[in-house]
Amino acid sequence: xxxxxxxxxxxxxxxxxxxxxxxxxxxxxxxxxxxxxxxxxxxxxxxxxxxxxxxxxxxxxxxxxxxxxxxxxxxxxxxxxxxxxxxxxxxxxxxxxxxxxxxxxxxxxxxxxxxxxxxxxxxxxxxxxxxxxxxxxxxxxxxxxxxxxxxxxxxxxxxxxxxxxxxxxxxxxxxxxxxxxxxxxx
Ligand SMILES: *[C@@H]1O[C@H](CO)[C@@H](O)[C@H](O)[C@H]1NC(C)=O
Numbered sequence: 001x002x003x004x005x006x007x008x009x010x011x012x013x014x015x016x017x018x019x020x021x022x023x024x025x026x027x028x029x030x031x032x033x034x035x036x037x038x039x040x041x042x043x044x045x046x047x048x049x050x051x052x053x054x055x056x057x058x059x060x061x062x063x064x065x066x067x068x069x070x071x072x073x074x075x076x077x078x079x080x081x082x083x084x085x086x087x088x089x090x091x092x093x094x095x096x097x098x099x100x101x102x103x104x105x106x107x108x109x110x111x112x113x114x115x116x117x118x119x120x121x122x123x124x125x126x127x128x129x130x131x132x133x134x135x136x137x138x139x140x141x142x143x144x145x146x147x148x149x150x151x152x153x154x155x156x157x158x159x160x161x162x163x164x165x166x167x168x169x170x171x172x173x174x175x176x177x178x179x180x181x182x183x184x185x186x
Contacts, residue, residue, distance in 0.1 A: 021047030029054055033076040046070060053077055060084040064114075068095040078103065086114035089127060091135040097124050 020026035024038035024047060033054025038047060043061040054076045063085040071077050080100065087093060093113075100107050108125035119131050129135070 019050035019052075021049065023047055026050065033078075039081070049074060051075075055079040057081045058085065062086060064088040065092050066096040068092070070095070071099055080104065080107070082107075083110045083112075085111075087111065087124075088115050089113035089119045089122075089124065089132065090116060091133045093124070094132060094135060097127075100124070 020034075020036070021038065023041045023043060024036050026034050026036050029035050031054070032052075034050055034052045035055045035057075036049060036053045037057040038061070039057045040060040043058070043063060046058070046063065046066065049056065051073060053074050056074075056077060056079065059081045061084070063082070065088055066082075071080075080103075082096065082100075087096075096111075097108065100111065105125075109123050111124040113119045113122050113124065113127070119127055
């Protein structure tokens, strides 16, 4: 192997291990990015992941939640294994569910909820919106007031339009009854 090949390998290995979380194994993928294996480590929370993570294995841990936005700083992330974890499937699981739905929808069948009781042992792909709980509570406040203002504006515009129409019709009717008022003006 030529010297630059050795250097490249060294660089790849150092790069791969530099940001690797203590509870995971990492190695550089040929296709760029990192393979990060954190399976079977009894993790109860996600470690801080390297920005170049491409394949992320989190199977067989004790993870309950993925905080919304967790994978947003991992632009290269393509493959995620989150099976065999006691997922708590309330509204907060929506981020993970949407992430998987967008990138690897077939994986949803294998991600199984552990709690709450209503959805225990059910895979993520089977859950309906109402089973995930009320996700809209945060939006309701701002959207409700926006809706109210929208309704008020709509009523005001319609009322104004009607008033204009009525006055126009009145004017026309008056002109018809007194035709002289228009024509007699020089
Ligand atoms: C899951 O991880 C534990 C260690 O936390 C290990 O003993 C066990 O063999 C693993 N199970 C599977 C199915 O990989």
